[in-house]
Amino acid sequence: MTRTRRAYVETYGCQMNISDGELMEGILEARGYGIADRPEDADVILVNTCAIREHAEKRVLGRVGQLKGLKADNPDLVLGVTGCMAQRMGDDLARKAPWVDLVMGPDGYRSLPEALDRVRRGDVKSHETVVPAPSGRSKKRGPQLTVLDLDTGENYQGLEQRRTSDVAAWVPIQRGCDHRCTYCIVPYVRGPEKNRDPLEILGEVAGIAAGGVTEVTLLGQTVNSWVSGDWTFARLLRSVARVPGIRRVRFTSPHPNDLTEELVEVMAEEPAVCEQLHLPAQAGNDRTLKRMVRRYTVESFLEKVEMARKAIPDLSLSTDIIVAFPGETHEEFEDTLELMRTVRFDDAFTYKYSEREGTPATRLPRDQFVPDDVAQSRLERLIEVARGIQAEINAGEVGRVEEVLVEKEARDPGHLLGRTRRNKVVAFPGDLAHVGSYRTVALTSTTGATFAGEAVDAGRPGALTAVAGD
Template sequence: MHKSAPTVYIETYGCQMNVSDSELMYGRLEAEGYVSVDSPIGADVVLVNTCAIRDNAEQRVLGRLGELRRDLKAGAVLGVTGCMAQRLGPRLLETDTRVQLVVGPDGYRSLPSLIDGARHGERFSATDFDLEEHYEDFTARRFDGVKAWIPVQRGCDYRCTYCIVPTTRGPERSRKLADVVRETAEVAQRGITEVVLLGQTVNSYHDGSHDFADLLRAVGRVDGIRRVRYTSPHPNDFSDRVIAAMAETPTVCEHVHLPMQSGSTSMLKRMLRRYSREEYLDCVARLRAAMPGLGLTTDIIVGFPGETDEEFADTLSLCREVRFDDAFTFKFSPREGTPATRMPAEWTIPEAVVDARYTELLNTIRSISREKNLGRLGERMEVMVEKEARKGGELMQARSRDFKTVLVPGGPELIGRYLTVELTGTTGATFTGTPVQERAPLPMAS
């Protein structure tokens, strides 16, 4: 009797690096005969690929594991992978008896053998770092048909005082430029026209011979690629070479996500960000001088230990000075093992103060974004259609080169297409756009 292939379901939390890692895990398991499925119900193997950047991300996963335990079929293998697995390691096995596998970001090569062992009742924790591991021989199973996440660097050496990433991802190491170019060419041959280069501090990339400027130029030259993006850079690593490569490579998009975290030099020092308010502003000025019309987004933390009213005011004033297009805003979340948890208890900011500051920051960011977006109505731009809009109603979600979300009329047949649209409306955060026919030039008079 024919035995059906085992099925696997992976649920992903967190950043784009986790999405990319899930693609690698699916690829690895499919190469071993597994079939991916869209639901945990009835799956032979269920893996939860986790984030550890904030406590609420971990709490969500713990709650989800409880739900999954109820849904799992008898004999199914339940595993936790990713950053939370790396951080907690064997503790996860001790606190949740139904979890059989705990695998960190450098352990995915051994997944098939670990799953085989789990099927025979064994329980494993695989959380050793492997500084040579870049999964070069893995073929990722791409979730997205129009853009590809391509890791170029793993780990981080910066050690900001609030950040768990060096603990969960290990020290920084970069892939060889030729390997990144090869992977880019492979996705282009499949018809994918946009790539996003991933790294914890991606612009510090260096493979021993080539820096991030070399990488941008090389990836940007690959036949079939129309857009190159990257995330997330560090303000300290925008050398003149990198900025010139961005400005001079036509496929590199006019958008930078430039994490700020705070607008106060004294706060940035406590965060160990290694730049001052003035140095951040200088980085912004150099980027905008090289690329007029650059879209600029950022990350900001509110309520870091010891944050004074004056330091918070500095953050608001820097937002008004830079005029970001958008920002991801976060309330400080202490992470076990980071230096921020060892700061004096009296530095802890009362929850009510954090909430009030967070609301004020959010209102400031939204007001600036809305004002900027209203000023762009009537503008024409190229967008690439990515997916169906959540609102539905025959609307598709598209993205401009400078990272604006534009809703355009149409159906799924437009996915992957490039359109010229006129911006006709804005909610403050997103635009609506109408496709326009590019007029052919008039014939010259004889």
């Protein structure tokens, strides 16, 4: 009897990458593969990668180097690198890592089982380059396959993900991006914007709800620019929010330019849409924003914030910020800090500029690039300001009573971890039987970033507390 092959997918990066990992597992499972919980138990290991920052790529290369050791115990093991880093590095990755059998970009996943079969048969063009072995001897590469073609029509419609959570689900509605910010590699590794059919999206959400999952997050590179025929994103969001069994709806990541009055109206009116908005600002200076090709000004960004907060007074707002973009002066950096103080975001994801080969920003004059020590200093100041604001906001929320969806066991034994509708993380005493259920929790203290709480409802395991709109 033939043994079932097993695959292990290890994912790095953003929510879209997490969703892609589930997609690859779903594709392989549909073709008869089992899914392994550990790389040591797998016949196929796929490292699903991110290319947004250089640090992430170095981390992945180190991890792939570790995993090659498993080939000594299992010579038939197929080791692949997939995702954005694979697309960006391409054949160069195959040359630098001769132990990698498959390099596949994000548009190739539909053909993943066939690609793995080709690698096993050796039905690929072998790289004949001789590379030094660790011992100083030479060795020849085995057969390697690169699948790097961008497909402008591939949105993975009709394929099912292997959901890894019984609590919440990612629902990709869009792949690729048309905005082409000068610092961003995404349009070059994921291609142009490709939007899924609304009825298929709604069917998927209905299936998720039928399986008992009550929270969904709609995913896209600029998710609120999604359109399909006469459907706008606002219409889709309203429809998703009204799917029976769906209790919470989130979406990420939107572009400020596509935050419309219609969309904010849906967020305010639909009980299932959470009072949470991630709105990437990236910088707080108009000259920097123009050089990033963000297509908005600080003033217009602040107008979007005001519009959203006016419609949703209890809105929790988060953002992305990049410091040390080439040419950023000290005064322009101070403008970004001022934006942070003006808006007072509940949370901020902060980065220093990472040069990505192939993006327009790399062609700026080299004397405009900010020295690394200056960039690091700016990042540290930004983090200090962002965390200080977050701590002040959260300290003011101690004493609130919130609905919490329990996600998993917390770090401390006997405690649970969950999120409020406003995406605040709360740890509180409770039994694992409550995972996947909703609890009413009083927020009793905060570390500055997260909360501790106490459940104040009856707490029947598996019970769902009533909310408006049920």
